[in-house]
Amino acid sequence: MIQARGLTYQYSGGSVMTFPDIQCDAGDQLLIIGESGTGKTTLLQLLSGLRQPLSGTVSIHGTKLQDVPRKQQDQFRGKHIGLVFQTPHFLQALNVEENIALAQRLAGQKVNLSLVRDLLGRLGLTHRIRAFPRYCSQGEQQRISLARALINRPDILLADEPTSALDDRHCLEVCGMLEAHASESHSALIIVTHDQRIKDRIPHSMNLDHYV
Amino acid sequence: MYSLWLSWKHLVHKPAQLVLNLVLLALSTGLIAGVFLFDRMITERLDRNLADIDLVIGAKGSPLQLILSGMYHLDAPTGNISLQAAKPFLRPGHPLIRRAVPLSLGDSYQGYRIVGTDTTFYSLYGLQLAEGRGQKDPMDIVAGASVAKALGLTIGHSFQSVHGLDDNEDLTHDDRPGFHVTGILKPNGSVADQLLLTPLESVWMVHDHGHEGQGHDVTAEEDHREITTLLIQYKVRNHLTLNLPRNINENTDMMAASPAMEMNRLYALMGAGTDLLRILAWIILAVSGLSIFVSLYSSLQARRYELALLRMMGSSPGGVFRLIMQEGFLLAFAGGLLGLGMAHLGLWLTGRFLEDEWHYAFDAWVFLPEELWLFLAVLGFGIIAALFPAWQARKVDIASTLIG
Numbered sequence: 145m146i147q148a149r150g151l152t153y154q155y156s157g158g159s160v161m162t163f164p165d166i167q168c169d170a171g172d173q174l175l176i177i178g179e180s181g182t183g184k185t186t187l188l189q190l191l192s193g194l195r196q197p198l199s200g201t202v203s204i205h206g207t208k209l210q211d212v213p214r215k216q217q218d219q220f221r222g223k224h225i226g227l228v229f230q231t232p233h234f235l236q237a238l239n240v241e242e243n244i245a246l247a248q249r250l251a252g253q254k255v256n257l258s259l260v261r262d263l264l265g266r267l268g269l270t271h272r273i274r275a276f277p278r279y280c281s282q283g284e285q286q287r288i289s290l291a292r293a294l295i296n297r298p299d300i301l302l303a304d305e306p307t308s309a310l311d312d313r314h315c316l317e318v319c320g321m322l323e324a325h326a327s328e329s330h331s332a333l334i335i336v337t338h339d340q341r342i343k344d345r346i347p348h349s350m351n352l353d354h355y356v
Numbered sequence: 357m358y359s360l361w362l363s364w365k366h367l368v369h370k371p372a373q374l375v376l377n378l379v380l381l382a383l384s385t386g387l388i389a390g391v392f393l394f395d396r397m398i399t400e401r402l403d404r405n406l407a408d409i410d411l412v413i414g415a416k417g418s419p420l421q422l423i424l425s426g427m428y429h430l431d432a433p434t435g436n437i438s439l440q441a442a443k444p445f446l447r448p449g450h451p452l453i454r455r456a457v458p459l460s461l462g463d464s465y466q467g468y469r470i471v472g473t474d475t476t477f478y479s480l481y482g483l484q485l486a487e488g489r490g491q492k493d494p495m496d497i498v499a500g501a502s503v504a505k506a507l508g509l510t511i512g513h514s515f516q517s518v519h520g521l522d523d524n525e526d527l528t529h530d531d532r533p534g535f536h537v538t539g540i541l542k543p544n545g546s547v548a549d550q551l552l553l554t555p556l557e558s559v560w561m562v563h564d565h566g567h568e569g570q571g572h573d574v575t576a577e578e579d580h581r582e583i584t585t586l587l588i589q590y591k592v593r594n595h596l597t598l599n600l601p602r603n604i605n606e607n608t609d610m611m612a613a614s615p616a617m618e619m620n621r622l623y624a625l626m627g628a629g630t631d632l633l634r635i636l637a638w639i640i641l642a643v644s645g646l647s648i649f650v651s652l653y654s655s656l657q658a659r660r661y662e663l664a665l666l667r668m669m670g671s672s673p674g675g676v677f678r679l680i681m682q683e684g685f686l687l688a689f690a691g692g693l694l695g696l697g698m699a700h701l702g703l704w705l706t707g708r709f710l711e712d713e714w715h716y717a718f719d720a721w722v723f724l725p726e727e728l729w730l731f732l733a734v735l736g737f738g739i740i741a742a743l744f745p746a747w748q749a750r751k752v753d754i755a756s757t758l759i760g
Contacts, residue, residue, distance in 0.1 A: 219670045
């Protein structure tokens with residue numbers, strides 16, 4: 145499903161970073177761990193096409209990201225990749241439902257509100273549909289961002305430190321949901337983290353510490 | 357439509373900023389449009405009453421006052437002139453004068469002026485009867501359309517006039533013969549709509565206390581009847597007509613004033629005021645453009661993350677650019693529309709006030725082509741103000757923004 149070969153990246157004025165090759169198929173789960181500064185987030189951004197690598201390729205569904213015409217790159221990302229971050233952010237002017245529907249629209253899909261409500265219901269957010277995200281608790285906000293990442297049934301779900309800001313209970317909850325919903329929508333799940341609590345939950349893991 | 361909706365959502369998300377921007381825009385647009393409209397309305401109104409009158413003759417005083425009282429029935433008259441002195445101008449077959457209309461002012465009824473005149477007045481303004489008959493005998497009244505409507509006058513209605521042009525009950529001519537309405541005019545948009553017309557003799561009968569009932573069989577020697585104003589239309593324009601006003605002013609007790617000249621002087625005076633107001637309004641419009649720019653630009657920093665999110669979810673750089681541009685456009689659109697609405701509403705209120713005060717009717721719901729240009733200019737301001745913030749939004753780096 146997603147494949148990375150020979151990725152390197154260089155921040156202006158920095159040294160060249162080299163990343164291991166990655167292969168993660170539909171339904172697979174991969175944990176990428178590493179200390180701060182090992183380039184976890186950079187790797188995730190390379191995988192999602194938010195940054196262009198110095199060398200190497202990323203292919204999704206057999207399509208090389210570099211080959212996608214510039215004008216379609218954003219929509220390609222919106223459609224095929226779901227992203228979850230450590231701190232969830234939303235469009236403050238829109239309520240929860242509108243935020244999720246926006247992800248449908250921007251990915252070039254038709255807005256399907258029953259799908260949105262259904263997903264929010266499965267994430268236990270039915271009572272928050274009309275709320276504004278800033279009035280929701282942190283755990284709820286993380287679940288809303290998960291809903292946003294999942295709404296287009298992405299091929300790949302990328303999570304950047306999704307649990308670092310949460311307490312143990314919510315950490316387990318969000319982790320469980322990521323796993324459950326990724327396998328349900330048959331997405332490849334890649335979690336980047338330094339959170340020791342989730343290390344044991346996911347069988348495949350890769351440590352970046354050796355690559356720097 | 358969806359992205360317009362998104363822009364609108366962002367605008368209403370910050371209501372204080374939205375209101376400030378709208379008020380500034382509406383104020384400036386409204387002021388500019390108001391000046392346009394008011395200027396146009398006054399000029400049009402006054403021009404319609406010019407009726408090709410070349411000269412106004414009356415008692416000595418202020419020429420502008422003579423014009424305003426004699427032609428527009430706004431000001432008080434400068435005084436009276438003797439019919440004797442006016443006679444040469446009223447002579448049929450005068451080599452220079454095609455038409456001379458005598459007017460005799462001084463009385464009113466419920467604030468509406470009673471104008472003593474003869475049938476030349478009707479042909480001067482092209483007046484037509486809606487019902488009844490024209491003025492024939494003394495004390496006949498032919499009412500203008502607006503007066504008839506305002507006072508509910510019908511054929512056969514009779515009343516006593518009030519001395520003076522104000523509605524003062526104490527000055528009612530109780531002991532004088534009463535007027536009776538014999539005809540009502542069709543509305544024609546001229547000042548005649550606001551007047552009560554009667555033969556000259558009526559005014560003399562009401563005022564000529566010593567010579568009651570004399571009618572018009574008076575010999576020249578003992579004739580001290582007076583009129584107020586003569587409206588003159590020339591037959592030709594040559595050096596003789598050019599010198600006529602000066603001759604009258606220098607050699608008689610009367611004064612001659614040219615409406616075109618006096619009105620141009622009035623417009624020039626008015627123009628200085630409206631020009632200043634217009635400049636002020638354009639400055640406010642520039643300030644409101646600046647205000648749009650500042651609010652879009654300053655919110656950009658706070659919205660960097662949201663813009664990056666939009667990009668992450670699939671929006672192109674162009675999409676983000678459009679989003680901000682639309683916010684500027686929507687603000688200008690709503691503000692401009694609000695301003696034009698305010699201008700017309702203001703005009704309507706002014707019109708109502710003027711109608712009460714001066715019996716001048718205004719149509720506030722006429723739209724001018726200038727308003728369209730103004731509206732487009734306002735839209736232009738909004739778009740220009742949004743251009744730089746939108747360009748900045750386009751350049752937001754998603755990757756480095758989303759790390760936070």
